[in-house]
Amino acid sequence: MSDDTIRLVTIGRIFRRRRRLLTLLALVGALVGYGASLLFPPSYTTSASVLLPGQWEERELLTQVEIATSSEVVDRAAATLRWTGVSGTELRDHVGVKVADGNIIKISGTADTPERAQRLSDHVAQQFVTYAARIAGDNTAPEAATGLDALRKKVEETNRRITDLAEAADPGQTVESVQARTELEKLRTALAEAMKKLEEADPATDKPGMVVMGPAARPTGEAPPTRMQLIVGGALLFLLLAIIGHLAAARVNRRLRTAPEIAAALGSVLLGTVDVPGERPAHRPEGAGPRARIRRILGLDTRWDIPTPQRSGDEASRRIRYRRVCARLRNRLPGPRRLLVVVPEGDEIARRAAGQLVAEAKSDPSPGSSSGGHPMLRVVEVSVSHPMVPDRDTESGALVVLSAGSWTAGELAGIAEACADAGHEVVGIVVTGAVRARPTRSADRPPENATLALAVPVHATGGSG
Known part of the structure; x- marks a missing residue:
């Protein structure tokens, strides 16, 4: 997940598998938005x-x-x-x-x-x-208006004087009289144009006065942000922060997801991969206590960052995988031996796969074998935070069964060190994953005693058992 591109399917997976947590956080965000609306009065x-x-x-x-x-x-x-x-x-x-x-x-x-x-x-x-x-x-320049009126009167008097001068000029057609009348008319035209420009430049006639277009309308609703907007905004903000938090946690996740990485961290060989039906078991020992109940109610007890389980074959095909793992394990051992099946504590999928391996080893389907072909297996759950494996007694070796994408390299190295400290050699690794089971045929179902045997693992206490 840390190297994958964030896609819409990832966001959809968060909503599907964390819908209860996201709903709770959205309600908390809505309450925070409501509280903020109380601090800011409406406007x-x-x-x-x-x-x-x-x-x-x-x-x-x-x-x-x-x-x-x-x-x-x-x-x-x-x-x-x-x-x-x-x-x-x-x-x-x-x-x-x-x-x-x-x-x-x-x-x-x-x-x-x-x-x-x-x-x-x-x-x-x-x-x-x-x-x-x-x-x-x-309203503040009455003297300017008075001066303009006086100028108009002066221009009118000048025009009348020009008319008198034109009439008093020699009525003959001499060159001097014609030139005099022409100059007087030019002066009259110049005065008229100057007066026109002066009137156009008057600030009182340049732009009409401003007008208020009626009284303001009385508002009928609050101005944003309204109380409802704060409530919705708080819910969306908390929801967005929750999604970003999930994506950030997935980005920094260093859990190993591939079988070669897991084998390298444990320092052993991969014997194979097996499938476990993805249905939840009816009884969950780790579900005791109020904290575990809260995690189960909110859906935090299941991983969200793993892909949706693929649809597997029928039960017969899954049992074939377990038999092949048992055969490879038998081929790696010099003779019949007793082995510990080490399962990380809290890995429900690995615990169920380990129980199925025990059942297959007991059934010993290989021809010509009298229950001595496969090794004798005993399941122990080991705490990852403080790994402790039973000391070597009747068992001489360990088979580690775990699910992919659940543990970091450091945690797996701690399990390997605990096995070595107890005198057990890690003879192999089995990686398991959840799948969606198809309807099974009655002839392919395991015996009833095998089903009961895989549901009761033995918890490690630090001593031999």
């Missing part, structure tokens, strides 16, 4: 629209946005609202301004109640229009 947001008639460039609109959020506008709005304990600086954090399509500026206000949010938006919009009009000079 409401609404906006008022201000229309800017005429032609406006983008930089001019951005300038108006800065004006709307300036301290001058917000402080004036705070003074008109007269909210206790709320200054203009604090109010500025609850005001937002943005440019919409069609030269419209939207001024939004956020407050703890719908009424206060509506009042905040309306007051800021009104103060913005008033302040922008003052900057444009609508």
Whole structure:
């Protein structure tokens, strides 16, 4: 798993095999989101629209946005609202301004109640229009308007004087009189064009005044994040963290998954691989205690990072694998011997496979043998954290049976050292895996005494047994 690419099938496997744990973590995340919603009071947001008639460039609109959020506008709005304990600086954090399509500026206000949010938006919009009009000079430059009117009167008097001069000129058709009248007409035209340009440049007639497009609508719902959003977000966050945690744990997992790696860690040879039906046994000795019950309820007692068991052949084909392992084991030994079948404690699949090996060794199906062809096997479970194998007594050798992907190289090396310390040579290794069993034929089932024998292993206590 540590070298595999994370695929959707891996995520699906996590959801299938850890659904109870993921459901519990999602509920915890939802409770955390609910608690967060209690710490943050609900807020409401609404906006008022201000229309800017005429032609406006983008930089001019951005300038108006800065004006709307300036301290001058917000402080004036705070003074008109007269909210206790709320200054203009604090109010500025609850005001937002943005440019919409069609030269419209939207001024939004956020407050703890719908009424206060509506009042905040309306007051800021009104103060913005008033302040922008003052900057444009609508109300603060009466002397400029007076000067412009005086200039118009002066131009009119000049035009009348030009007309008098043209009439007083020599009515004859002399060159001098024609040139004089032509120059006077040019002067009249120049004055008219200058006056037209002056009127077009008048700021009072450049852009019409801004208009507030009605009062802000009273909000009917909370502004995000709402309580429901916090609850859902907390559940999704915890669910995502749980999945990431599973993937990270699988990435750093150093458990051996291939038979050659397992054989190298134990320093022995591989005798073969066998299959065990993947159904859970009815009795689980390791399921005692409240911690084990909690792990079983949450589904933590089963591995999630192993692939879904493949469908195997019938029971007869599985027994053939066990018989071949027994035959290879018999061929490696000089004569009939008693061996310990060492199974790591907690490896349920290996324990069941070891019991089946014991049953096959006792059945001794080889022709011409009188129960002395196969070695005599006795199953012992060894703790991986503190491995202890019974001392050499009637048994002289160890056969290690374990499932793939369950143990690290260090743990297997500890088992090999415990076997050597007890005087047992590891004569072989059998790797087992879970499969989905097919319906079996009654003729291929093992004897009843063999089935009972494989269910009762002997736990190692450090002495011979």
